[in-house]
Amino acid sequence: MLPFLLLLLLSALTPASAWIPVEDWESGNVTTSVGESGQCLCHVYLPETIFPVDRVQHMQQVSKDLILEVDIQLNKIEGYQGKLEVYLRELADLSLRVTMLESSADSYIKLDFEMLRIELREFEALVSQLKESLNSSSPVFNSLYTEIRNMTLIVNQLETYDKSNLQVIRIEFAKLQKKLEECQKEQEYIEPDIGNCNHTGILSISKPLVGQLNAHLSPGYQYGGWGKDSKPVRGTESMYWYGAYSGPYVHDFYQYADYEKLLLRSNSKYHDLAWSGFGNNYIVRGNTMYYQINNPFSMSKLNLTSSAKDYRVIPSASQKFSYSYSDNQNLDFAADETGLWVMYASEESKGKIVLAKIDEKSFGIEDAISTGVYKQRAGNAFMACGVMYVTRPVDVTTEEIFYAFDSKTREEKNLSIRFPKFQEKYFNLDYNPTDQKLYMYNNGYYVSYNVRFNKE
Template sequence: MHLILLLVFFVSPAYAWLPLEDWGSGNVTSSVGGSGQCVCHVFLPDITFPANRVESVQISSNQLTVDVELHINKLISFKGQLVVLLEELSNLTIRLEVVESGPDKYIKLEFELLKIELRQFEALVTELKGSFNSSSPAFDSLYNEIHNMSIIVDQLESYDQSNLEVIRIEFAKLQKKLEKCRDDQDDFSNAQTGSCKHGGILRVGKPVVSQLNANLNTGYIYGGWGKDTKPLPGSENMYWYSASTNTQVRYITTYSDYYRLILRQSMKTYDLYTSKDWRGLGNNYIVRANVWYYQFSNPFSMAKYNLTSQTVAYRVVPMASSRFSYHYSANQNLDFATDEKGLWVTYATEESKGKLVLGRIDEEAFALSAVYETSVFKQSVTNAFMICGVLYVTRSVDIHKEEIFYTYDTNARKESYISIPFEKFQENYMYLDYNPTDQKLYMYNNGYYVSYNVKFKSA
């Protein structure tokens, strides 16, 4: 009998390369076949390397790489478009500001071009927001700005040329009326500007109401306005305005001339509270030679803020009390005034038992050079101002009328009681001062700019 040896292998491809001695005897069995042959069985576990899965991962990785590159290129493209958008949006903003600066500019605007550009901007911002698939405050703000511009353009387009011509004509008429009113008021004074060759105030003219304050808020009842009382060369027409909803003094805004004041087109706004706290209290301040004089908060003292250098200096007023204010408002303890003779401050002391004291300020030394005591109790007084070295003091008569009832002549050291009534625009006012450059009284009356012209007695 022939012995036939038959080896049957069940070998996984992963084991095909292993030598026989490394296969292990535990997986080898033998048996005798039906024909008497000897059959050996070798079993190896299937731990095949997952090549097909690796290939799938590689394909996915390559696809992701392509997708990332596409998104990067898309973001670069959007970045370029966004830069162009911001530049065009800036140009569009400038064009709209030109349009809004006056009615005569409306007809110069290409409305259709603007509307097309705005629609393009809206579409681009919407596309950007969708690409990032998230809400961004920057994109929302940009979109709202563009949408608001679209509304403005639609409103402006609703005006036709004839209507705009009517607006321009009426605007010109209003300007002429205002100029005539101011010219008529200028003729009211009968004394040469800067001269004291007169016998004092004879009467005060009607109140000239310019307009509501620059904040367009009737809540800004504490404040003042006027011209520089000793302007530097080139600033002869400059006006200033300062106001608040309380007695705190912080901001002052300047305007190149009266019409810029009316149009609320300011030159600069100064802030007393930046790196240092230079804020004050009250609202009886003046501007002289581009310096703002006001009541300092801490310490209680008189202060001057140089609008050119934006620096502050302050001096304590000897014996001045912070306990006595004017009748209409609290914290008006130091009241600055200026006239043809120079710079002054009124206040009260404990020693005077609340009676009004007048001090003359040496501007160079920024200190009092002379002091005058009056017999008027400060808390019964509504305000005071100086003309040619004479202190004029006011009081309330009723809701419509005010009265200059007292004077103190520093030249003769003589006081007197008089009666010069004048009208008020509204009942309470917080500011009243005289400007020697135009011989006008400037009043801040419940948030409104009010002025008066003065007629003097013959010398």
């Protein structure tokens, strides 16, 4: 019997041209023996040139693949069965809720009906998904669709009997909406305590208020700055300044009597700078513009009334270190409730920011303090109540105040005060103590923020 089965296997796997008659087999290729139970065993050795080993291996692999595919399909069917049981339970629950609505429709509000409609739509989508997954057109699915449509019609009909309740709900919703709007306004804007530093630092930054595109009305003017005088002379309290350029240099400047004229680009006062500046980290204080020049590398100032100008070299300041958004931002001027400041990095500080107080009368450095933050890590920095706050980008739409240094106590700390940006890059950020706002020139746009301090 065994030789016969062996011949059948060989006939199925071996081409006719590979057959060798039995009488031609060598005696060394066939051996016989008796098994433990007394059965006759026949052993045949076939060289690979005769027996198709590769075809046998291929059939074994195909068999394994088929078994795996069957297991996958069985698992899918089990999963679909579980989903169907869940859907049927949900359908039963919906049916019960619709029955309850039919019995006492006047005790339910519009929100109940709307929630039912949403759930019915979701259930219909789930049934469609299951039908496509099973690739079936079974009457069970048609019955489910019919049930869902019928329940949707009942819900729509029942809602029409609830008009009196709906009118009451609308009135209550209107009251609630008004309260929410009032609460939102209180959260978005808190009246600042101008000039008062009775707080422990910045608590949060508001959402950005975007004025408009720059006065040149061109997105090509990405560099620049805008804001208010941090110490206005009498009669110029409402004045705004603005400058914008296509590169990191500063060559002219505009003043507007108030915010409306800034937006309308009307009645501006033009200033042509005799000494071109760089870096865009300039400010206006006491009707004087403070900015950086590179020849010689120094801090410079221009009186906007008399056009008188002056400069001072800071021996330790270096041109090697700038903020991450732009080159040439070596000297960053800032003003707050405590006075006028300039921030820079030096070789001695190994690229870390040096905070220096400026004597406004002599236009010299009054005091210089080394801090612990690298300037090239920062997006920008500003001063508020004697504290230096340093920012960095989180992503293309978010900025973060991550470091603070108190000039009085010489203490530093890490922060995480995040606020949104209108555009990815900005080249001027300054705090103004007269209205306690941040002014940002954000890739060509006027942007401002309300600053909220921790009063506790």
